[in-house]
Amino acid sequence: MIALTLTEIAAAVRGTIRLAGDDTPETIVSGEVDTDSRAIAPGGIFVAKPGETTDGHLFVGRAIEAGAVLAIVEHPVDESVTQIVVDDVVVALADLARDVVARVRAHGRLRVVGITGSNGKTTTKNMLARILQDEGETIAPRGSYNNEVGAPLTMLRVTDATAFLVSEFGASGPGEIARLAGLVTPDIGVVLMVGMAHAGGFGGIEATTVAKSELVRAVGAGGLAVLNADDGRVASMAAIAEERGVRVRWFGQGASADVRGSDIEVTASGTRLTVTADGESLPLHLRVLGAHHVGNALASIATATALGVSLANAVARLETVELAERWRMxxxxxxxxxxxxxxxxxxxxxxxxxxxxxxxxxxxxxxxxxxxxxxxxxxxxxxxxxxxxxxxxxxxxxxxxxxxxxxxxxxxxxxxxxxxxxxxxxxxxxxxxxxxxxxxxxxxxxxxxxxxxxxxxxxxxxxxxxxxxx
Missing domain, CATH: 3.90.190.20 (Mur ligase, C-terminal domain)
Incomplete structure (x- = not known):
């Protein structure tokens, strides 16, 4: 996390400081933030999140042993560490993420990309991060950090040197994507597809479409929506983009797509295809197994080229990706x-x-x-x-x-x-x-x-x- 004083952190999370040791309200904290005491590193901030089976407040001592210098808690704990007491630590985590990203944006070159879809989010996130990391410091979720806890934890890893923040937004019900994307107001929103994943929580495919469109609504005016031209439900979101003054960049296999895949050949060693972007065509050997990852690759190329990466560089970097993620093809x-x-x-x-x-x-x-x-x-x-x-x-x-x-x-x-x-x-x-x-x-x-x-x-x-x- 960027360096902030205890006073600044308390103001961001609307909490009350309980000082310990030699700390003062102006003590600066800059360690990584986590809700898992086992992942805390020296100088870190431990967020004591209550869970279904246990309570993070029970692990503040363990976090201190690992090097935590600050705990964000819902009630004071009897441990020798400075604490900021808040009403709800999950809300506080989101508030802190919003504040940190806003500070970095105010005096840096940070560009924020949000990705959602019923399938393919993690694969696309990894592909895009691979392309962008050679352009500048890129922060992307570890694994599938895409919920109310994982997304803010990813956002809190940005620094003043970060060029790109790639956020993955998952949801199991209406309003969740809007809340998460609202923390950062993405410059680019990528919607991959609308399917039956989590349909039980949304109440059906049409409700899922509305929920996924929350990302397009969250993109800032003058921003960009990267949409799947092959998915009619995603394509319908172009109307929302137009209403909000958001440009649209299409990806898919149809002739109308701005970034198009053609001549697709699926083999046991990956998928070969031709990628055409803005009139330029290049061959791509995608080593990640499965034709269904073609759309994810096209989405990552459409986003990267919109951010100024050449098609040649985007393709070359994608060809180095051998695995989308552990346990994914x-x-x-x-x-x-x-x-x-x-x-x-x-x-x-x-x-x-x-x-x-x-x-x-x-x-x-x-x-x-x-x-x-x-x-x-x-x-x-x-x-x-x-x-x-x-x-x-x-x-x-x-x-x-x-x-x-x-x-x-x-x-x-x-x-x-x-x-x-x-x-x-x-x-x-x-x-x-x-x-x-x-x-x-x-x-x-x-x-x-x-x-x-x-x-x-x-x-x-x-x-x-x-x-x-x-």
């Missing part, structure tokens, strides 16, 4: 048995895209195996969407369909009902049972997709399989 195993671990998140759209990728990358004499678990946060749509994925796996002629966990049982039943009655589809209640089966079932030439929502835990099954067949 992550190749494991070996050439003999290739495991694709994509079990960090799953929605109906990303599940379908991953299955299509599996079907596309198999070669002669190779076999497709899909290990699938439940998709979370679908609410009333969960049953029909699990049915749809089970049916799709059969229609794509996936040769072995392994369904894991009671939450995904309808996927198995749908696969059987669609025509997988000769043993192609099997069901296991636990990941351990599935692992034992797969150890005996997998053979040379198998290409194995492991896909589920984070809560299903299949990412660890993917890791075990990757190690076993490495």
């Amino acid at each position: 992550q190749p494991l195993g070996s050439d003999r048995v290739r495991i694709i671990n994509d079990a960090y998140n799953a929605s109906p759209d990303s599940m379908a895209a991953a299955l299509r990728t599996l079907a596309q990358i198999v070669g002669p004499g190779e076999r497709t195996v899909a290990v699938l678990g439940a998709m979370s946060e679908l609410g009333e749509y969960a049953g029909e969407e699990h049915d749809r994925i089970g049916e799709l796996a059969v229609r794509l002629r996936i040769q072995r369909i392994v369904i894991v966990g009671t939450g995904a049982r309808r996927m198995f039943l749908a696969a059987v009902g669609e025509g997988s009655w000769d043993g192609e589809a099997v069901f296991f209640a636990t990941a351990d049972e599935a692992y034992d089966y797969l150890l005996g079932e997998l053979r040379d030439g198998d290409r194995v997709l492991v896909k589920s929502s984070n809560s299903a835990g299949l990412r660890f099954l993917g890791d075990r399989l990757g190690e076993s067949f490495s």
Whole structure:
């Protein structure tokens, strides 16, 4: 975090200072901010956030041992560290992030990019950060820091030397993107796609569209909206941009896109395509697996070139990206048995895209195996969407369909009902049972997709399989 006095921090978070040791109201603090006492470094600020199972106030002492010099708390704790007492530490965290970003913007060259979408946020964020980091200091979320805690923590990492802040905005309900984006008023808002992810929390696809459009509404006047021309719901957000005096830059595969992908060829080593931006065309070998990442790459190129990066540099830097993120289309195993671990998140759209990728990358004499678990946060749509994925796996002629966990049982039943009655589809209640089966079932030439929502835990099954067949 930038250097601030205790008085300045207290004013930003609307809190009361309780001094300890030799501190005075003018003592300067500049360490990193975190809600995890295990991540605190010397000079850091610990935010004692209450949680569902524990309370950060219980870990202030541990944070002090790690080097914390300030704790932001909701009630005083009996520890020898200066504390700022606030009504709500999560609100205080947001207020501090807003203040810090505003200060850096006031006397620096900081440009802020916000990214949202039902799928692809983290991948696009990583791609864009890779392109921009050679242009100047770039701050982007670690992992999927995109909620009411993670997004402000990322914002608080900016310094006076930061050129680009790339923020990822996730949401499970209306108003969340508006609150997060409102902390920084992005110069550029990127909307990737609207799908069924978190539809249970939003109340359906149309409500999801409204929620994702909150980012376009948050872009400052004279700013830029980078929109997916291939997604009709995203494309409709251009009207909002026009109302707000925000320019639009399109990406997609259609001829009208400002940044367009064509001649797309999906292989086991990645995806090859031609990228055309503002009349210039270059080949791109995208090493991240899956045709569904083409849109993410185009969005990152559209944003980077709007920020002044040449197409040639954007393409060259993207070609160095081998992995979107751990557990996201992550190749494991070996050439003999290739495991694709994509079990960090799953929605109906990303599940379908991953299955299509599996079907596309198999070669002669190779076999497709899909290990699938439940998709979370679908609410009333969960049953029909699990049915749809089970049916799709059969229609794509996936040769072995392994369904894991009671939450995904309808996927198995749908696969059987669609025509997988000769043993192609099997069901296991636990990941351990599935692992034992797969150890005996997998053979040379198998290409194995492991896909589920984070809560299903299949990412660890993917890791075990990757190690076993490495």
